[in-house]
Amino acid sequence: MRSPSAEAKLEVLDLTPHIGSEVAIDVAALMSGRHAAEILDLLERRGVLVFRGLHLDDAQQRAFTRTIGELLPQGDDGLLRITLDKAANPAAAEYLKGSFHWHIDGAADDAPTAASVLNAKRLSATGGQTEFCNSCVAWEEMPDSVKKSVGDLNVVHNVETAQWLVNPTPSYEELRRWRSHAPKVHPLVWTKKSGRKSLMLGCTASHVDGADTDEGRMLLRELMEWATQPRYVYRHHWEVGDLLIWDNTGVMHRVTPYDPESGRLMTRTTIKGEEPQPPRRESGRL
Ligand code: OGA
Ligand code: MN
Numbered sequence: 001m002r003s004p005s006a007e008a009k010l011e012v013l014d015l016t017p018h019i020g021s022e023v024a025i026d027v028a029a030l031m032s033g034r035h036a037a038e039i040l041d042l043l044e045r046r047g048v049l050v051f052r053g054l055h056l057d058d059a060q061q062r063a064f065t066r067t068i069g070e071l072l073p074q075g076d077d078g079l080l081r082i083t084l085d086k087a088a089n090p091a092a093a094e095y096l097k098g099s100f101h102w103h104i105d106g107a108a109d110d111a112p113t114a115a116s117v118l119n120a121k122r123l124s125a126t127g128g129q130t131e132f133c134n135s136c137v138a139w140e141e142m143p144d145s146v147k148k149s150v151g152d153l154n155v156v157h158n159v160e161t162a163q164w165l166v167n168p169t170p171s172y173e174e175l176r177r178w179r180s181h182a183p184k185v186h187p188l189v190w191t192k193k194s195g196r197k198s199l200m201l202g203c204t205a206s207h208v209d210g211a212d213t214d215e216g217r218m219l220l221r222e223l224m225e226w227a228t229q230p231r232y233v234y235r236h237h238w239e240v241g242d243l244l245i246w247d248n249t250g251v252m253h254r255v256t257p258y259d260p261e262s263g264r265l266m267t268r269t270t271i272k273g274e275e276p277q278p279p280r281r282e283s284g285r286l
Contacts, residue, residue: 010038014046019134019251020234021046027054033067039245040068043115044194047134047251048234048244055241056119061269065117068245069271072113080268082118084260093260097166101203102133102228102252107157108184108204111273113248120238122265127258131235135199136250138227139189150223153188154209154279161206185209185279188223190249193275198250199227200277209279227252249275 011024021042043049062078065071071078086093106112160178190200201224208216246253258264
């Protein structure tokens with residue numbers, strides 16, 4: 001009998017130089033959990049992992065997610081249905097339109113989730129591709145002078161900031177609801193458990209804490225442009241049955257707009273965040 005250490009390594013194909021790898025594995029091997037450590041190591045290095053044509057059902061998706069981390073208790077026993085169809089998802093369909101803009105899941109929470117697992121159930125005929133940018137490599141390739149000048153900044157993240165993009169004319173009640181979620185201050189530069197650093201940005205990023213608001217917003221635009229350059233981006237063209245995992249504190253993501261009536265449906269499971277990052281003490285000097 002082969003020992004676990006003699007287990008064959010996974011077959012991996014890099015999809016772009018800086019982000020995204022496709023992993024060839026069958027459902028039984030994936031569900032067994034014996035490749036979990038290798039999958040997590042690949043995820044840390046490559047930001048996004050693509051498993052094509054798995055067609056996992058809900059129970060399998062939850063079980064697989066538990067092999068690589070702690071399943072966040074949300075939705076239907078840990079599983080969210082991601083759709084813009086108001087009939088299927090009355091509570092969240094409007095809110096989810098925020099995902100058309102670059103973001104980090106849970107960026108306005110204390111600890112953004114560690115990783116997300118997305119499983120394609122039904123697709124839209126147009127749009128609906130998901131893009132990911134590697135904000136670790138974006139940080140690593142930044143000129144040293146810029147790293148030095150922004151490395152100690154803190155950024156205020158807000159649900160409200162993202163929702164203005166989706167709905168520029170909120171009712172009083174809507175605005176009140178957005179504001180019921182308290183703003184969260186995070187360091188701009190996230191230090192991951194691996195020691196790697198990434199940029200904590202996205203459409204929830206309102207302004208630089210303690211700095212002139214306009215100047216801070218200009219800087220955030222500049223940094224977003226840097227981090228989302230084509231060379232840091234992988235765009236996934238989905239087929240039903242594909243399963244993707246992304247490292248939520250090392251990449252940002254967005255979905256290209258699609259028709260809310262298209263029936264597009266994804267199921268998402270999420271791994272709990274465990275890298276709380278205290279804001280930096282020195283902040284605000286731009
Ligand atoms: C998400 C998300 C993108 C998509 O589930 O967090 O951003 O392609 N989804 O549906
Ligand atoms: Mn998202």
